[in-house]
Amino acid sequence: MSTPVARSTGANAMIGLAFVFAGMALVVPMVLIFSFAFREGLTAYLGAILQPDTLHAIFLTVLTALIVVPINMVVGVALAWLVTRFTFRGQQLLVAIIELPAAISPIVAGIVYLFLYGNQGLLGPILQPLGLQVMFTPLAIVLVSLFVTAPYVARELVPLMRQQGTDDEEAALSLGANGWQMFFHVTLPNIRWGLVYGAVLTNARVMGEFGAVSVVSGSIRGQTNTLPLQINLLFNDFNIAGSFAAASTLALIAVLTLVLKSALEAWEQK
Amino acid sequence: MHKLIFSTFAALALSSVPVLAQPTDILNASYDIARELFEAENAAYTTTGATVTVNQSHAGSSAQARAILEGLQADIVTFNQVTDIEKLVEGGYVSADWASEFPDNAAPFYSFPSFLVRAGNPKNIADWGDLANEGVQVIFPNPKTSGNGRYTYLAARAWATEEYAGDEAKIEEFLTKLFANVPVFETGGRAATTAFTERQLGDVLVTFEAETLAVVKQLGADKYQAVVPSVSFLSEFPVAIVDKVVDARGSRELAKAYLDFLFTPEGQEIAAANFHRPQDESVAAAHASTFPEVRLVTVEDAFGGWEKVTSEHFADGGLLDKVFVNQ
Numbered sequence: 098m099s100t101p102v103a104r105s106t107g108a109n110a111m112i113g114l115a116f117v118f119a120g121m122a123l124v125v126p127m128v129l130i131f132s133f134a135f136r137e138g139l140t141a142y143l144g145a146i147l148q149p150d151t152l153h154a155i156f157l158t159v160l161t162a163l164i165v166v167p168i169n170m171v172v173g174v175a176l177a178w179l180v181t182r183f184t185f186r187g188q189q190l191l192v193a194i195i196e197l198p199a200a201i202s203p204i205v206a207g208i209v210y211l212f213l214y215g216n217q218g219l220l221g222p223i224l225q226p227l228g229l230q231v232m233f234t235p236l237a238i239v240l241v242s243l244f245v246t247a248p249y250v251a252r253e254l255v256p257l258m259r260q261q262g263t264d265d266e267e268a269a270l271s272l273g274a275n276g277w278q279m280f281f282h283v284t285l286p287n288i289r290w291g292l293v294y295g296a297v298l299t300n301a302r303v304m305g306e307f308g309a310v311s312v313v314s315g316s317i318r319g320q321t322n323t324l325p326l327q328i329n330l331l332f333n334d335f336n337i338a339g340s341f342a343a344a345s346t347l348a349l350i351a352v353l354t355l356v357l358k359s360a361l362e363a364w365e366q367k
Numbered sequence: 368m369h370k371l372i373f374s375t376f377a378a379l380a381l382s383s384v385p386v387l388a389q390p391t392d393i394l395n396a397s398y399d400i401a402r403e404l405f406e407a408e409n410a411a412y413t414t415t416g417a418t419v420t421v422n423q424s425h426a427g428s429s430a431q432a433r434a435i436l437e438g439l440q441a442d443i444v445t446f447n448q449v450t451d452i453e454k455l456v457e458g459g460y461v462s463a464d465w466a467s468e469f470p471d472n473a474a475p476f477y478s479f480p481s482f483l484v485r486a487g488n489p490k491n492i493a494d495w496g497d498l499a500n501e502g503v504q505v506i507f508p509n510p511k512t513s514g515n516g517r518y519t520y521l522a523a524r525a526w527a528t529e530e531y532a533g534d535e536a537k538i539e540e541f542l543t544k545l546f547a548n549v550p551v552f553e554t555g556g557r558a559a560t561t562a563f564t565e566r567q568l569g570d571v572l573v574t575f576e577a578e579t580l581a582v583v584k585q586l587g588a589d590k591y592q593a594v595v596p597s598v599s600f601l602s603e604f605p606v607a608i609v610d611k612v613v614d615a616r617g618s619r620e621l622a623k624a625y626l627d628f629l630f631t632p633e634g635q636e637i638a639a640a641n642f643h644r645p646q647d648e649s650v651a652a653a654h655a656s657t658f659p660e661v662r663l664v665t666v667e668d669a670f671g672g673w674e675k676v677t678s679e680h681f682a683d684g685g686l687l688d689k690v691f692v693n694q
Contacts, residue, residue: 215437225438232438315439317394317424330425333557334402335585 127348134345137338145331145342150319154327155346157235161323162303165242169299170292173250178284180251181258182266192255199248207312210241214313233315238323241309246302250295257291290362297358301351390618392420393625396441398428398448398514398604399555400578404641405445411637412628419621427555428514435460435609442613442622445606445629447575448514449666449673452607465607474603475629476643479663480507480515480522481576482594483563483583490570494596495526498571499544506569508559509552510687515559516552519573520687521676522600525669529598542690564591575602580642580657601663604643 104112135142145151180192198206212218214231224231231237265287269279285292307325314321322330324347331340397405402425409421424431424441432451435441436458444461446452455461466473484492490503498505510516523545524538531537549569553559556574563572564586571594572579579593606626613619628634635645639654651658670676680686 211437217437221438230438230440233434233440315424315434316426317422320422330402333561 130341130345130348133337133341136341141338142342145336145339146346148339150322151327151331151339151343153319154322154324154343157238157322158304158324158347159350161235161239161242162300164239165246165303166296166300168243169246170250170296172247173254173295174288174292176251177254177258177288181255182263195248195251197248198245199252203245203306203308204312206245207241207309210237210244210309210313214240232313233317233321235321237313238310238321241313242303242306245306245309246299249299249302250292253291253295253298254288257288261287293358293361297354300354304347304350390616390621391418392422393442393618393621394422394424394440395443395445395625396424396431396435396439396609397445398431399425399557400515400560400575400581401425401445401447401604403581404577404638404643407637407641408629408634411633412625415628415633417624417628419625421625427512429454429512435612440612440616441609442616442618443606443608443626445604446514447602447604448517449603449605450677451514452605453673455607455609460609460611461607462610466605468608469606469626470630471646472603472605473607474605474646475626475634476638476645477601477603478575478577478643479599479602479661480519480573480596481579481599481661482596483572483574483579483591484570484594486588486590486592488592488594492571492594495523495545495598496530496541498523498548498573499541500548503548503571504550504569505545505548505571505573506551506553506559506563507549507573508556509554510681510691512554513556513559515556515574517681518575518600518602520680521666521670522596522598524680525600525664526596526598528669539686539690543692546691576644576658577642584642595659595661598662598664600669601665 134145146155176191176195180188180195211232213220214224214237215221216225216232221232231240265283266279269283274282305325306323307329310323311326311329314323314326316322316326316330318330324343328340328343328347331343395405402423405421405423409423412419412421424434424439426434428446428448428451431439431441431444431446432454435444435455444452444455449466452461452465456463456465462468469475482492484490490500491497492503497503507519508516510520520542523542527538527541531541551562551568553562556578559572559574560578560582562568564582572582576593576595579591583591583593606629608619608622608626610619613622629638630646632647632650635647635650636653639645639650639657642657644658645651645654666673666676670680678685
């Protein structure tokens with residue numbers, strides 16, 4: 098066995114290989130997106146982004162994330178709490194059900210919603226006479242995004258909360274804290290990183306979701322096109338510069354989310 | 368928090384409810400490769416003094432028909448398939464006499480399956496027969512999912528029926544070879560175009576003449592050239608008002624005025640400039656250099672109407688399935 102300081106050539110080679118792989122598979126495509134986006138200069142880039150339909154797609158994508166992420170954070174914490182702090186019949190079944198949206202293909206999720214809210218579906222014929230149109234509106238995009246990202250927060254929290262156990266919370270209760278005090282002063286601080294990470298994953302998936310959203314969106318330009326749909330549309334319109342400009346915006350938002358998370362972590366450790 | 372969530376939801380739901388006041392916008396549900404055409408038509412329409420906003424939704428014609436049946440609030444449809452409008456008639460969304468509501472069978476313009484080859488035409492593609500040659504790779508969308516692909520199948524069959532004097536065995540042999548020459552069947556017209564241009568797949572792309580001419584214009588005559596076959600299949604692009612939607616929204620007048628515009632000389636001019644053949648004879652004459660003479664067979668003459676085509680060719684186990692072996 099080698100000493101901790103001197104690494105073998107084999108180990109160095111492996112590390113080098115990891116860097117090469119990360120470079121080829123992750124860094125090069127990211128650099129390419131941005132270089133393609135700016136290929137025709139900053140003015141062309143801004144022109145592509147400020148195009149009303151693309152601006153609206155950015156707005157709709159951010160709005161969807163702002164609605165979906167908080168809801169799924171609350172639901173995720175509640176679900177994780179339920180399955181780790183209580184024992185009840187069907188507990189394993191519930192854990193499996195939470196996982197379901199992550200296991201099924203997004204296109205299936207989209208079609209399920211179409212069958213649920215479409216005019217030929219289950220609830221559509223009831224909603225239609227009331228003048229409530231769900232399908233092919235931003236509401237359908239929000240609903241289907243809620244569905245596909247439902248597991249992410251709970252998935253992060255369940256193993257964490259199982260591992261942490263209930264000791265801290267029992268101590269808080271025995272010292273006279275009420276339920277909410279215990280939750281906000283003990284449970285939440287313990288799980289905060291899992292929660293933040295779950296939220297980051299949820300956000301990334303909501304903003305990037307293509308398959309499920311494409312089924313329920315109706316792809317009306319300037320109304321129900323999210324950023325991934327808009328990128329696809331611009332690409333198919335032979336508007337390569339425009340599609341890469343939109344793609345780089347989506348990538349930029351994702352990078353910003355990660356930077357924000359890292360900044361939070363760094364700030365926390367001070 | 369709950370109140371906030373609820374009110375956001377309520378706002379989202381309400382924003383999607385048809386408003387009772389006179390609407391100022393209409394939605395055009397259209398087929399895949401018509402985006403540029405209708406952007407141009409909309410821009411021209413506003414110069415006539417119309418204040419309406421025409422929103423656009425584009426996807427495969429059949430997919431759009433399905434979306435409308437599921438609740439897509441489209442005021443008008445501009446499709447590339449009569450059969451897709453018939454689906455809306457069956458669903459009670461469009462009145463049965465839609466074809467007589469506008470001139471020319473409610474089809475303001477038409478096109479037909481034609482060829483796009485790489486510059487210099489290295490495989491010497493001139494007519495349908497060349498597409499079945501060994502070593503020729505052909506790209507066209509899947510006839511199961513795309514109207515464009517169905518027109519291609521019908522055009523090839525119409526040519527073969529004449530060529531082999533109706534000998535069904537020879538026709539099917541030709542079609543089987545043609546389909547075997549297709550390396551990948553894309554689901555829509557535009558996807559087939561990008562496979563041919565961006566991914567450089569195939570020696571010849573079969574798609575609407577409108578698309579072949581647009582590609583030559585966009586990507587350069589030094590890279591691609593359009594080839595018109597000896598005979599092809601008339602592909603009329605019908606339009607219709609979605610009665611159920613316009614009656615609910617009170618947008619019938621807006622919808623009708625917009626569709627009427629497509630039949631005016633201005634509307635026809637835009638169509639011709641975007642490589643769709645216009646019905647208006649004087650506009651067609653003005654663009655004669657763009658559109659070479661071609662002999663087109665109609666669905667009635669060659670196949671006895673759309674209903675017969677659907678049941679004989681495109682139904683499960685129909686004639687298409689006999690030659691579409693590598694699907």
